[in-house]
Structure formats: structure tokens, C-alpha cells
Amino acid sequence: MVPTLIVIGIFFAGWDSFRALRNAPKDSFQIKVEGKMWSWKFIYPDGRTTNELYVPVGKPVKLNLTSVDVLHSFYVPAFRIKIDAVPGMETYAWFKAEKVGKYDILCAEYCGVRHAYMLSKVNVLTEDEYTKWLKSDNKITKVDQILKKHGCFDCHSTDGSILVGPSFKNIYNRDVVVLEKGKEYKIKSDENYLRESIL
Numbered sequence: 001m002v003p004t005l006i007v008i009g010i011f012f013a014g015w016d017s018f019r020a021l022r023n024a025p026k027d028s029f030q031i032k033v034e035g036k037m038w039s040w041k042f043i044y045p046d047g048r049t050t051n052e053l054y055v056p057v058g059k060p061v062k063l064n065l066t067s068v069d070v071l072h073s074f075y076v077p078a079f080r081i082k083i084d085a086v087p088g089m090e091t092y093a094w095f096k097a098e099k100v101g102k103y104d105i106l107c108a109e110y111c112g113v114r115h116a117y118m119l120s121k122v123n124v125l126t127e128d129e130y131t132k133w134l135k136s137d138n139k140i141t142k143v144d145q146i147l148k149k150h151g152c153f154d155c156h157s158t159d160g161s162i163l164v165g166p167s168f169k170n171i172y173n174r175d176v177v178v179l180e181k182g183k184e185y186k187i188k189s190d191e192n193y194l195r196e197s198i199l
């Protein structure tokens, strides 16, 4: 009897935590998350996308996750959430950030050679900052549409974060080293350089 009662007690304590984890509040702010080898993409209700997650402080946020290629696992140790991102399926997790700051995002499912670099951040902003952030460069520009259509965001970010390829942020007129016939040349990434790289 005694062990049975203990086990039943533990079950209900666990059931309670489980329900809290699985039932996102109805007024949660919803953000889509796409995992891919080897980066995270966050898609907000207005269509904007980022490679780092931006959320307001003190508000429940529900993440709807999927993967475009293999299994990944979205892991934020600070918020105690870890959930698989599965190709062809939608999973979810929710959290409420209690303090403003930056928190680590990791991939917790081995997904290929750069798995260990599949890192990102949660940026928790105050409500004022967040409304401002949502309003800033809110429009999806024609350039964004073109980049999206051709899949450029698979390897390049626009916010400076490093993915497989260089970020588009400040990409114009920076110093690059090119290799030609075994010789290194230092040049500027001018229009010609960018055009050739893209083509």
C-alpha cells in the first residue's frame, strides 16, 4: 500500500507539471520556428523573419516548430524548454520570459557536422522596446521577397548573425580576400564582386 500511494502521489505531481508544459495560455504570442541544417529561423505574425528570437518580457510566447530537413531539437536551458523540431510535423512549446536579457538557444539533437554551431539567442525586450522593434522596418521589402524566393536565407542572415555564408549586413564594400591561380588578392566587395558571387 505504502509504495503504491507514493507512486500515485508522484504521478499526480508529474501530471500537473506536464499539463502546465503542454497547455500554452490562449493569449500567447505565436511565433513559428523552422530548424534547418544548421540554423534557426523565426517567423513572426507579420511575416518578418529573424535568426535570433525576439520576445517581450512577461508575456507567454508559444513557439510552433518544424524542420525543413532532419530532426533538430530546440533547447533553451534558461526557460527549461526542449522540444524536437520534426520534418513534416508541427510541435510546440511555450514559455514566459521573466527577465530582460539574452539567453542561449541550442540544438539538442545531433543533426550533422555543424550541429554544435546551431546556436542562437533569445532576446527578451521590455514591452516598449518590443513594440518599437515590431514597428521598425516592419515592411517586407521587395529585396526580402527575392532573397526568400531563391532560398538565400538558408545560408545568409540580414542581422549580422553567422550562418553557413556571410551575413548580408554590411556586406557592401568590405574587405575580402580572393584566391586566383594560387595567389591571394585583397579586394573590396564592390558591385562587380557581389554580382559575380551571386551569379
Ligand SMILES: [Cu+2]
Pocket (backbone or CB within 6 Å): 072, 073, 107, 108, 109, 110, 111, 112, 115, 116, 118
Ligand atoms: Cu543539431
